[in-house]
Amino acid sequence: MIGYIILILIVATFLSLIVRRDILPIGAIIISFLFLVFLAAGSGIVLFEFGGWEAPFGIVWAADKLSMMIAMLVTGIASLVAVYSLRYIKERRHRYYSLLSLMTIGMLGVSLTGDIFNLYVFFEIFSISSYALVAFFLDDYAIEGAFKYLVAGSFATTMLLLGIALLYGSAGTLNMADLSSQILQTPMFLVPLALLITGFGLKVAMVPFHFWKPDAIEGTPSPIGAIFTAVSTSIGIYCILRVLFIFSLIELNTLLIVFGVVTMVVGAVMAFMQDNIKRLLAYSSISQIGYILLALGLGTYLGISGGLYQLLNNAIANALLFLSIGVVILYSGGRERLSNLSVKNNILMFCFGIGALSIIGIPPLAGFASKYMIYLAAWEVSPPIAAISIIVAAFTLAYYLKAFSCVFLNPRGRTEIKGIPLIMLIPIIILAALCIILGILPHLGLYVVEPAVQALTNSSGYVAAVLGGG
Amino acid sequence: MLGIFNYWLLWVLPLLAFTAMGFIIYALGEKKGKPAPGKYETYTCGEKFPVTDVGHENFYRPIKRILELSRLRHAHTGILSDYLLMIVTGFVIVLLFVMVLI
Numbered sequence: 012m013i014g015y016i017i018l019i020l021i022v023a024t025f026l027s028l029i030v031r032r033d034i035l036p037i038g039a040i041i042i043s044f045l046f047l048v049f050l051a052a053g054s055g056i057v058l059f060e061f062g063g064w065e066a067p068f069g070i071v072w073a074a075d076k077l078s079m080m081i082a083m084l085v086t087g088i089a090s091l092v093a094v095y096s097l098r099y100i101k102e103r104r105h106r107y108y109s110l111l112s113l114m115t116i117g118m119l120g121v122s123l124t125g126d127i128f129n130l131y132v133f134f135e136i137f138s139i140s141s142y143a144l145v146a147f148f149l150d151d152y153a154i155e156g157a158f159k160y161l162v163a164g165s166f167a168t169t170m171l172l173l174g175i176a177l178l179y180g181s182a183g184t185l186n187m188a189d190l191s192s193q194i195l196q197t198p199m200f201l202v203p204l205a206l207l208i209t210g211f212g213l214k215v216a217m218v219p220f221h222f223w224k225p226d227a228i229e230g231t232p233s234p235i236g237a238i239f240t241a242v243s244t245s246i247g248i249y250c251i252l253r254v255l256f257i258f259s260l261i262e263l264n265t266l267l268i269v270f271g272v273v274t275m276v277v278g279a280v281m282a283f284m285q286d287n288i289k290r291l292l293a294y295s296s297i298s299q300i301g302y303i304l305l306a307l308g309l310g311t312y313l314g315i316s317g318g319l320y321q322l323l324n325n326a327i328a329n330a331l332l333f334l335s336i337g338v339v340i341l342y343s344g345g346r347e348r349l350s351n352l353s354v355k356n357n358i359l360m361f362c363f364g365i366g367a368l369s370i371i372g373i374p375p376l377a378g379f380a381s382k383y384m385i386y387l388a389a390w391e392v393s394p395p396i397a398a399i400s401i402i403v404a405a406f407t408l409a410y411y412l413k414a415f416s417c418v419f420l421n422p423r424g425r426t427e428i429k430g431i432p433l434i435m436l437i438p439i440i441i442l443a444a445l446c447i448i449l450g451i452l453p454h455l456g457l458y459v460v461e462p463a464v465q466a467l468t469n470s471s472g473y474v475a476a477v478l479g480g481g
Numbered sequence: 482m483l484g485i486f487n488y489w490l491l492w493v494l495p496l497l498a499f500t501a502m503g504f505i506i507y508a509l510g511e512k513k514g515k516p517a518p519g520k521y522e523t524y525t526c527g528e529k530f531p532v533t534d535v536g537h538e539n540f541y542r543p544i545k546r547i548l549e550l551s552r553l554r555h556a557h558t559g560i561l562s563d564y565l566l567m568i569v570t571g572f573v574i575v576l577l578f579v580m581v582l583i
Contacts, residue, residue: 158561159561159564162561162564162565163564163565163568166565166568170572201576201579201580201583202576204579204583205572205575205576205578205579206572208575208579209568209571209572209575212571212575213568219567219568219570219571219574220567220568220571222557222563222564222567223564225557226559262582262583263578263579263582263583265578265582266575266578266579266582269578277553280550280553281553281554281557283541283545283550284545284550284551284554373495374495374496375495375496409541409544413540413541416540
């Protein structure tokens with residue numbers, strides 16, 4: 012069934028270009044999300060062998076609970092963004108939706124494939140469509156942002172390709188499960204590993220590979236900003252986790268902790284100094300990625316659970332913030348600077364406030380549940396790191412307070428927003444409701460996260476399922 | 482693991498506090514006062530300060546200056562070759578980490 016999901020999306024993407032109907036890619040993305048929810052309800056690992064060729068000779072897609080969680084996140088957020096964009100994007104809509112659908116195919120392929128070269132191919136599909144989407148508005152900011160992203164992204168994909176080629180040269184296979192059983196930790200293996208981590212790290216935008224992200228987001232349409240900050244980084248983190256856990260490289264935890272702490276601090280400090288709301292949100296998302304990397308690097312069960320839960324909550328809250336700000340910018344005539352962006356609308360103010368409080372980690376919202384788990388896990392491993400993460404949360408509160416105050420509480424030059432289309436409000440309200448529900452009932456979120464943690468920590472089960480044919 | 486969320490006070494107290502604060506602020510806002518003609522301030526005695534408007538640029542200005550946070554900002558030049566240099570530096574750092582840790 013996994014193969015059909017991608018097939019539906021591919022057909023819808025190209026058909027929409029020919030018949031110029033937006034509904035095709037929107038429908039395909041929503042259907043793929045529903046299919047994945049249905050698949051995730053089953054137990055075990057879902058396998059799909061292309062052309063009936065068994066692993067490791069053929070290309071295999073293997074969806075365990077971690078892949079399912081990421082795939083559902085990708086299609087879920089993409090569905091909401093697709094619906095929201097119906098009123099946001101006014102021109103060349105069929106191209107926009109084809110690119111959005113292609114981007115979803117890329118991210119979905121990355122999260123579901125069990126073949127590392129296939130992963131590279133889908134990574135390229137995702138990257139190329141996202142370059143075009145960043146440049147979609149074709150103004151100076153969009154083109155410059157897209158160009159910088161293109162160059163950084165090309166660096167990333169070249170490093171990935173080189174790393175994969177070196178791995179294939181030394182192990183003679185591209186199947187990830189097979190690679191894990193053949194890889195010896197020799198010096199020959201170290202360079203491809205560093206190349207893969209750098210390549211994925213660029214996509215994650217962890218410090219010092221983060222420079223492209225605020226520049227790209229500044230010029231991109233707000234719904235695509237939501238995809239970038241919410242799910243595109245999740246894909247990069249998923250790839251790093253796959254590489255580290257499937258190759259049993261637990262020794263590299265320290266690397267994740269160091270990069271996590273630096274990313275968290277630099278992202279927060281940079282967000283603190285921003286005047287442009289989109290750049291502020293971009294740096295904020297970089298800071299939140301630091302929390303996820305730190306939690307995953309802690310290596311304890313609580314840490315990994317907190318990290319994956321934070322990944323889920325971060326995606327929801329970031330999407331909420333970008334979609335809310337998208338409406339604000341749209342109705343303010345494209346103004347993005349905090350100095351002249353002042354609006355009055357209670358629903359947007361409430362939803363933005365919920366997203367910001369969730370990202371900061373204020374109870375009883377979703378972000379608190381995951382951050383609380385991260386603080387506890389960090390305290391067990393190293394109290395100073397726990398203290399740093401709490402101080403960064405205080406910085407987060409400071410810059411969101413500034414953003415909220417400037418955008419919604421400033422009485423000077425205020426634009427009153429009236430008559431927001433329902434089709435734009437519904438995705439925002441759904442995301443805000445999720446922030447509240449997952450905060451009050453964290454058990455619901457952990458119901459999705461815990462099987463993913465078990466799948467991640469038990470990589471032998473994944474290897475056995477893929478090589479044994481399920 | 483779900484046990485960590487069983488400290489119900491952790492959830493209920495902030496929720497109750499925020500709700501109570503919300504109601505109080507709302508009730509105070511609804512209350513219509515009757516100011517005397519020409520009276521615009523609640524309190525007329527005390528030292529007088531000019532009304533200041535803190536612009537977006539001045540938010541947290543002392544913190545920014547004391548911690549010299551602008552140094553970090555200057556590293557984000559927007560120049561592509563600087564970014565690429567950081568990518569290469571980052572790769573070397575990752576490689577060193579991998580070589581030391583494994």
